[in-house]
Amino acid sequence: MKIGNIELGDFPLLLAPMEDVSDPPFRSVCKENGADLMFTEFISSEGLIRDAEKSTQKLDIYDSERPIGIQIFGDNIESMKKAASISEAANPEIIDINYGCPVKKITCKGAGAGILLDINKMQKMTSEIVKQVKKPVTVKTRLGWDDDSIKIVEVAERLQDVGIQALTIHGRTRKQMYKGEANWEYIAEVKNNPRINIPIFGNGDINSPEKAKKYKNKYGVDGIMIGRSAIGNPWIFNEIKSYIKENKHIKNPSLNDRIETVKKHLDFSIQWKGERLGLIEMRRHYTNYFRGMDNFKKHRMKLILSESKNFTLETLNEISNIYSKNKELAEL
DSSP states (O other), X not given: OEETTEEOOSSOEEEOOOTTTOSHHHHHHHHHTTOXXXXXXXXXXXXXXTTOHHHHHTTOOOGGGOSEEEEEEOSOHHHHHHHHHHHHHTOOSEEEEEEOOOOHHHXXXXXXGGGGGOHHHHHHHHHHHHHHOSSOEEEEEESBSSGGGBOHHHHHHHHHHTXXXXXXXXXXXXXXTTOSOOOHHHHHHHHTOTTOOSOEXXXXXXXXXXXXXXXXXXXXXXXXXXXXXXXXXXXXXXXHXXXXXXXXXXXXXXXXXXXXXXXXXXXXXXXXXOHHHHHHHHTTTHHHHTTTOTTOHHHHHHHHHOOSHHHHHHHHHHHHHHHHTSHHHHTO
């Protein structure tokens, strides 16, 4: 399966662009554990134009994580065109447009999922961005604004007509936010539309190898995008691949596997943002990495409150020593 000339394998697994999560350190551990295509955190077009540090730093990409897409969002067509050019200069494989973010401060300006209320503008903006850059342009969106305005089949056709080369659909409306179940029937309707010839990726609620295989077979998508289920669990990509290919489960990551991955994640985080900010960026990940461990609260608090890399490493070694004495816990 290809996006443009980018070979992604038979059934690629994509890492979703998650704000404050999908940074280079997190992407690195997901790539190491089987992610086929990843995207940056979504980047404000206005921030890129103003050369705002928070936005420009998100353009950082590393050769080890290729292929990768830079995702941009905004409500102004001219600003989005300029942002697409700035992003292309960072040399990703793909330029991705965010038409799916449901957060109010984004949608109230007509950006993210807010543009689902104006499909004509969505089509025009996409067309202008496709013309602006040479890299393949892809889109991530939702089913619609609410249950009464789902026009995803029409949206897919119109976006394909102006030149996008792949579409990822989150199976919820903007009104749903992240509540309720994702409806993949609409995603399948797009995929099975005889007019559609670009890859269609499904997103929403894939949290196990079994579910991934079931949805692959049932809905016929070209690949799956994984979001929240990868946080603290980058192993999910290889787990899904093994189950789809051989109908077998690979061994669950042991405590030592978890700790070694946390250390790699921590090292990269500090390398990327410096010790202070690197430690802060890691705080949101500890609970997820060690989910399921009994009496972990005191260790989690030590990790979260740590102000030095050395103290964090000491705490991780302490966790290893304490829990490794219990074989059941050590093999979580």
